[in-house]
Amino acid sequence: MLVGNGAAETPSSNPRITPSSGVVSISLVYKDSKMANPPHGGVLKDLLARDASKHKELEQEAERLPAIVLTERQLCDLELIISGGFSPLEGFMNEKDYNEVVENLRLTDGNLFSMPICLDVSQTAINELGLKPGARATLRDFRDDRNLAIITVDDVYKPNKPKEAKEVFGGDEEHPAIKYLHKTAQEYYVGGKVEAISRLNHYDYVALRYTPAELRTHFDKLGWSRVVAFQTRNPMHRAHRELTVRAARSRQANVLIHPVVGLTKPGDIDHFTRVRVYQALLPRYPNGMAVLGLLPLAMRMGGPREAIWHAIIRKNHGATHFIVGRDHAGPGKNSKGVDFYGPYDAQYAVEKYRTELGIEVVPFQQMIYLPDSDEYKPDDEVTDGVRTLNISGTELRSRLRTGKDIPEWFSYPEVVRVLRESHPPKYQQGFTVFLTGYHNSGKEAVARALDVTLNQQGGRSVSLLLGETVRSELSSELGFSHADRSTNIQRIAFVAAELTKAGAAVIAAPIAPFHNSRQAARETVSQYGSFYLVHIATSLQYSEKTDKKGVYTKARNGEIKGFTGVDDPYEVPEKPDLKVDLETTTVRSAVHQIVLLLESDGLLERL
Secondary structure (H helix, E strand, C coil): CEECCCEECCCCCCCEEEEECCEEEEECCCCCCCCCCCCCCCCCCCHHHHCHHHHHHHHHHHHHCCEEEECHHHHHHHHHHHHCCCCCCCEECCHHHHHHHHHHCECCCCCECCCCCCEEECHHHHHHHCCCCCCEEEEEECCCCCEEEEEEEEEEECCCHHHHHHHHHCCCCCCHHHHHHHHCCCCEEEEEEEEECCCCCCCCCHHHCCCHHHHHHHHHHHCCCCEEEEEECCCCCHHHHHHHHHHHHHCCCEEEEEEECCECCCCCCCHHHHHHHHHHHHHHCCCCCEEECCECCECCCCHHHHHHHHHHHHHHCCCCEEEECCCCCCCCECCCCCECCCCCHHHHHHHHCHHHHCCEEEECCCEEEECCCCEEEEHHHCCCCCCCECCCHHHHHHHHHHCCCCCCCCCCHHHHHHHHHHCCCHHHCCEEEEEECCCCCCHHHHHHHHHHHHHHHCCCCEEEEEHHHHHHHCCCCCCCCHHHHHHHHHHHHHHHHHHHHCCCEEEEECCCCCHHHHHHHHHHHHCCCEEEEEEECCCHHHHHHCCCCCHHHHHHCCCCCCCECCCECCCCCCCCCEEECCCCCCHHHHHHHHHHHHHHCCCCCCC
16 A cells, blocks of 8 residues: 555555554555455545544644635545545546546546545635645534544536536436535535544444455454455345345355445445344354444445446445445436336446446345245346235335334344334324414414323424514524524524424414424424324414414504514415314314324324
């Protein structure tokens, strides 16, 4: 690998791990073919090891330079650049490399590379930081303000995003990577090599976060020369265990379970739960067969291109074989029910470049359970007429949601236990009931009565967020402009989301006059639990007529400005989950209707 002054070191025997100025310096070179696979391009670009000798100098310089504060995705990319996971890259792609990768899946030096790795910045950042060819800038972690690296700018360029979307991801505007490209990524890319200062700080599963050099050292220590890598972003069940064991035995190899713990597809199970699942599953492997290591990758869900990229990354980590599944790294279907990629496109893509990649593809055959013989077999080995059983992903989620039994032939009890702890059945999950309506429409009365009803039934803590209380305790500095009203609702949504995540029942009762704010609140809370928009549809006339505090009168007289229904609009919800009118029904009846709604969704099943 490259060390010190950047010269290629002659192959020698043992890896060396030495501390230097607080940075782990790893020099890992390859003595013979018995070791794990050589890295892509022939040299592991471990920038932390390469730059360790000038750590103090770089650290001091970084404090003086303008800083680019990295996003979560950029942090994932940088972590794998400086560790050598993206070898042969030594930085973010300049325009020439970017164009070659987009058009031809190659870097300008001829090495195969399928995914653009780019540092996107805004025009404002370019101007403020003085980003131009030859300039140097610090790359900083947004989480703790630590300086991680210094980039020397090769160029600043405006990418052809429509071309990138089509060539790399297939062009479907609903693809999550294309949405990110057009709606989140900034308009310019900065290319240039980086010099590493520090590893990223992680506080979870630290012992499982191997760099490529560390993992190669571990393989060498174990005497492993043939390693089958298994990529996953989902929990593993018995079928996955059978698949990986079969793959390893057929190739006289060991298994690297290498799950992604960076950014995956929105809606995926969180990595904390998944890692606990993998840890629970590991003892089920034959003694010494498998190792678990975590990969801090920001997935793009790029199907065939991503599969090639994943193969390169696993090769850099020392794997000799790589399992490529059906619809590998695909985002599923678009809104029309059409798959973004063909089921075997990824396998074909990796197989096409197999020789150049230097890693053997292990095709992922769906494993089928045969209850009569209590075994799993690949789909293509199951004869017609043999009885089979299967539980789909949808069915599994349903069983977790309802508390229904998950049989041992599908998943091990210890795995199910972890999943149930993190994803309890619906009657143990939190939820939010969001009441909206005019002032004095009766929503506060309904909210208080619902609060009492749910507390009486028990089973959850109940939190009541009345409009006036929130205004006093959380939003006292806000006025009643459109912007301030929206900010107030988002604060309510944030609190409701956190309480919902913790398993509470939340009752919120602001006026919430604007559709966009209500929709944003739904999206915020729905990440963690059920959200129910209840429109208290009492008319403005009735609300005003029954106003015993005289607030409407003050608004009509101009004493209160920006009052909803008087001189500020109320956008009637078009599709609420429930609509009740307290001009024609009672508070007791309204609460009963809400309870029935919750019961119908299984949230009060055990009460």
